[in-house]
Amino acid sequence: MDGALRDPPARKSTAPAARRHDGGARAQTAFLDEMRGLAALAVCLYHVGTYTGAAQLMPNGYLAVDFFFMLSGFVLAEAYGDRLGPDAPADRQMALVDFVRRRLIRMAPMVILGAGLGSAYLIARWFVAPDRSDRLGEVLLGSTLNLVLVPKVWVGAATKGELFPSDGPLWSLFFELLANFAWAASLVRRSTAAIGAGVFACALMLMAVATRHGSMNLGWELKSIDGGLARIGFGFAMGLLLHRLRHRLPAMGARHAALAAGALLFAMALPMREVAWTMFVAIVLMPAVLALSISAGRHHAIPGGRWLGRISYPLYGIHVPLLSLYAGATEYLGHGEPGTGASDLLPFAMVPAALVVAAWLTTAWEEPARAALARRFGSARPRPGSRLDAVGETRPN
Numbered sequence: 001m002d003g004a005l006r007d008p009p010a011r012k013s014t015a016p017a018a019r020r021h022d023g024g025a026r027a028q029t030a031f032l033d034e035m036r037g038l039a040a041l042a043v044c045l046y047h048v049g050t051y052t053g054a055a056q057l058m059p060n061g062y063l064a065v066d067f068f069f070m071l072s073g074f075v076l077a078e079a080y081g082d083r084l085g086p087d088a089p090a091d092r093q094m095a096l097v098d099f100v101r102r103r104l105i106r107m108a109p110m111v112i113l114g115a116g117l118g119s120a121y122l123i124a125r126w127f128v129a130p131d132r133s134d135r136l137g138e139v140l141l142g143s144t145l146n147l148v149l150v151p152k153v154w155v156g157a158a159t160k161g162e163l164f165p166s167d168g169p170l171w172s173l174f175f176e177l178l179a180n181f182a183w184a185a186s187l188v189r190r191s192t193a194a195i196g197a198g199v200f201a202c203a204l205m206l207m208a209v210a211t212r213h214g215s216m217n218l219g220w221e222l223k224s225i226d227g228g229l230a231r232i233g234f235g236f237a238m239g240l241l242l243h244r245l246r247h248r249l250p251a252m253g254a255r256h257a258a259l260a261a262g263a264l265l266f267a268m269a270l271p272m273r274e275v276a277w278t279m280f281v282a283i284v285l286m287p288a289v290l291a292l293s294i295s296a297g298r299h300h301a302i303p304g305g306r307w308l309g310r311i312s313y314p315l316y317g318i319h320v321p322l323l324s325l326y327a328g329a330t331e332y333l334g335h336g337e338p339g340t341g342a343s344d345l346l347p348f349a350m351v352p353a354a355l356v357v358a359a360w361l362t363t364a365w366e367e368p369a370r371a372a373l374a375r376r377f378g379s380a381r382p383r384p385g386s387r388l389d390a391v392g393e394t395r396p397n
Contacts, residue, residue: 037308052347073239109369110317118166119143161222257296
């Protein structure tokens with residue numbers, strides 16, 4: 001996907017040999033694929049509880065989005081940091097328009113599919129229960145905007161202030177693209193001190209906004225757009241900062257990879273929803289988990305983690321429309337909300353179902369569609385074995 005030009009041989013790292021992992025930069029960040037997959041699974045489990053009324057296994061699963069934002073900053077800096085800007089090496093320099101095109105190509109297939117399925121559900125719900133839906137014109141307009149990753153900016157009768165009612169998680173991709181483009185256009189060559197100052201300023205902003213709203217679950221609705229900006233500002237800038245400091249991180253072993261995975265799950269599964277705790281998780285614990293994950297290098301700690309990492313973007317993009325269809329069908333058929341006993345477990349069958357669908361879509365839709373768009377707009381297909389970012393962007397080997 002990185003254009004028709006082939007990357008030249010990777011430049012030799014200037015990091016001290018004792019601090020480099022075997023296999024260079026690719027091995028150093030391989031574990032991030034598994035962590036991305038684990039975070040996507042946590043978001044899916046969180047939404048099982050919020051969309052179906054089932055028991056909440058991941059009460060703070062929405063904080064995985066903050067981890068995604070940090071991953072995006074780190075991996076995009078690794079992939080494109082030395083290729084953007086006027087002082088980039090001439091043989092590797094990338095124009096801003098090429099970067100924008102590649103990001104749009106990467107996100108487009110799942111945005112269109114997820115928003116399309118979610119829109120079909122909203123339209124069907126209007127026909128079945130118009131009294132519990134937005135007006136048809138609003139449904140159609142909001143769905144059209146969501147299909148091109150533009151938020152709905154009005155309050156609907158049923159969807160209220162949701163920015164992306166057709167597929168809720170698209171809000172984070174919208175903010176991520178804003179950060180990606182701002183970084184590539186003007187921030188890519190900022191000093192480490194300037195990035196650190198930005199992290200500090202965004203942390204203060206995030207704490208102020210979260211305190212005012214009384215929650216860290218911000219950015220997905222109209223009234224908390226400021227929270228979305230604060231979350232992406234802090235997360236993306238933190239990822240950039242950790243990338244600048246990556247050579248100062250010591251190489252660590254497999255037990256540290258397991259510790260990073262365990263800490264990520266612990267933070268999202270612990271039933272503490274106080275805003276002070278969730279701010280601590282987002283501002284302190286998540287950066288520490290990412291730093292530990294980087295240091296864990298080529299080690300693996302999550303069974304099936306590589307596979308989960310590969311399907312994480314389709315899983316993230318499709319699970320909410322699937323859960324909406326399940327919840328709507330359950331309500332329509334008269335079963336209502338999950339009750340007690342064995343029926344409480346039924347919604348969790350949607351998790352393996354979503355994993356299977358995501359795996360199938362990865363090979364049947366997402367990868368072929370991305371390759372077709374890349375060919376159509378002049379970009380080459382990604383090379384086998386290339387690394388992936390928070391939403392699957394290819395990285396140079």
